Structure formats: structure tokens, C-alpha cells
Amino acid sequence: MTSTSAAQPARPPLRVTVWHEHVHDVTKDDVKALYPDGMHAAMKSAIEACFDPAAGRYDTVEVRTALLEEPEHGLTDAVLDDTDVLTWWGHCAHDKVDDAVAQKVIDRVRGGMGLVVLHSGHHSKPFRGLMGTTANLAWRVGAEKERLWILRPGHPLVNGLPGTHIDIPVAEMYGEPFDVPDPDELVLVSWFEGGEVFRSGCVWHRGAGRIVFLRPGHETYPIYHQPEIRQLLANAVQVAAPVAAAQRGGVYRAECPHSEVPWRAIGD
Numbered sequence: 363m364t365s366t367s368a369a370q371p372a373r374p375p376l377r378v379t380v381w382h383e384h385v386h387d388v389t390k391d392d393v394k395a396l397y398p399d400g401m402h403a404a405m406k407s408a409i410e411a412c413f414d415p416a417a418g419r420y421d422t423v424e425v426r427t428a429l430l431e432e433p434e435h436g437l438t439d440a441v442l443d444d445t446d447v448l449t450w451w452g453h454c455a456h457d458k459v460d461d462a463v464a465q466k467v468i469d470r471v472r473g474g475m476g477l478v479v480l481h482s483g484h485h486s487k488p489f490r491g492l493m494g495t496t497a498n499l500a501w502r503v504g505a506e507k508e509r510l511w512i513l514r515p516g517h518p519l520v521n522g523l524p525g526t527h528i529d530i531p532v533a534e535m536y537g538e539p540f541d542v543p544d545p546d547e548l549v550l551v552s553w554f555e556g557g558e559v560f561r562s563g564c565v566w567h568r569g570a571g572r573i574v575f576l577r578p579g580h581e582t583y584p585i586y587h588q589p590e591i592r593q594l595l596a597n598a599v600q601v602a603a604p605v606a607a608a609q610r611g612g613v614y615r616a617e618c619p620h621s622e623v624p625w626r627a628i629g630d
């Protein structure tokens with residue numbers, strides 16, 4: 363029996379740029395040992411391996427990396443034009459990020475580009491700019507256990523993660539209060555062995571764009587090699603992805619136009 367139906371036209375791939383400051387994994391031997399090709403390589407492989415076409419609006423994913431050390435930190439207009447979702451990991455070099463590049467990222471997110479902010483990226487210029495707050499939190503490197511509780515089973519951020527929680531055997535502690543606006547969606551809350559709790563999986567909408575904050579990812583622990591965290595990272599990219607690349611910026615007003623629509627009483 364043969365089918366007469368024509369094949370569906372392929373949908374465009376989800377284009378992801380993994381941005382990394384790339385300092386610790388060059389300067390610190392313990393980080394280098396965990397991530398010999400850089401943390402960005404581990405993140406890229408996680409997104410490629412764990413991307414689930416059944417979970418989103420894209421059949422395939424294309425991942426590139428961009429580093430602080432590159433011209434314009436690897437975030438040229440050409441790269442951003444070709445990016446649906448940007449992921450961001452930074453820690454010790456937030457102040458080395460050029461203000462103009464950070465502002466460009468903020469504007470792109472408002473125009474519809476997705477942004478996934480990872481771990482110590484909470485203090486990055488783009489995240490603070492989009493939140494409008496300090497994004498301060500409490501922290502402790504105590505090599506303690508973390509349990510991430512899933513608050514919203516069935517949310518796309520936890521796609522493919524069975525059970526009620528994820529355990530990270532050895533983690534850095536982040537504690538509340540986390541100085542951010544209340545998230546539009548709160549999906550994960552962490553508990554730490556020391557007793558603290560933290561909002562670890564959050565989603566915000568800004569303009570036409572979506573921002574996901576994902577807490578796990580301290581550089582001296584093998585967290586981006588843990589299967590559940592790799593899946594979370596790929597899921598976060600899917601959650602932040604624009605509905606369709608063609609819609610980016612379609613509904614977002616970068617300025618405040620005077621309405622040319624004449625006033626009429628309701629019902630006229």
C-alpha cells in the first residue's frame with residue numbers, strides 16, 4: 363500500500379547561541395578537568411542531545427557558541443539575527459561585557475528573542491537590565507546536596523523528567539531572598555542541605571520575548587554532565603523559543619506611538 367500524501371514541508375530549525383564568558387575553564391585547573399572543551403561545549407552537546415522535537419514547535423535545533431573573548435563578544439548583529447534563543451553563563455567577568463552589547467541583547471529579547479540565564483548569570487548585565495532589580499541572592503560553596511522540587515508537573519521546562527524532584531549530589535547553595543520581580547511562572551524550587559530554599563526555575567515575559575532562569579550550573583561541579591540537568595537545559599531553550607521566528611517583533615512596540623485610531627464610544 364502506498365501513501366499519496368505529500369511530505370510536510372520542513373519547519374525551520376530552532377537556532378540557539380550558547381554564550382559563555384569562558385574564563386574559569388581556562389584559568390582554573392579543577393574547572394578545566396571537568397570541562398576540558400569549555401563549559402559551552404558541554405551546554406551545546408546537552409541541547410543537541412536532549413532536544414525533543416515532540417515537545418515544542420521546532421523539529422530540529424542548530425547550536426553555535428559565542429565567547430566573551432571574541433569581537434563584540436561573539437554577538438554581532440549577524441549572529442543575533444540568526445539566533446532564536448540565547449543562553450548566558452557568566453560569573454567573574456560580568457563587568458567585561460560591553461554595555462552596548464548588553465543593551466543589544468536586552469532589546470533583542472524585548473523584540474522576541476528567547477534568553478536562558480544560567481546560574482551565576484543572575485548578575486549579568488542583560489539579566490539585571492531585563493529584571494530592573496539587583497538580582498542579588500545569598501550563596502555558599504559548601505559542597506552540599508540540592509533537591510529541586512518540581513512545582514508544575516507537565517510544564518515544558520520539566521519535559522522528560524519523571525518524578526517529583528531532581529537531586530544534585532554536590533552543589534553550590536543559592537538562597538532567598540532572590541531580588542527579582544515575581545516570576546510569571548515558577549517551576550522549580552530548590553532545597554539545600556543547609557536549610558535554605560531558592561526559586562531555581564523561573565519564567566518571565568518581557569516585550570515579545572521570554573526569559574528563563576535556571577539555577578544549576580556551578581563551574582567546579584560536574585552539573586552540566588548530569589543527565590537531568592542536560593535535559594533541563596534543552597527544555598529551557600524550548601520554553602524560551604519564540605512561537606515562530608517569523609513572529610519575532612511582530613507585536614512588540616519598541617516605541618510609544620500615538621494612536622491614529624479615532625476615538626469612538628463603545629458600541630458605536
Ligand code: ZN
Nearest residue numbers: 482534580581
Ligand atoms: Zn557558582
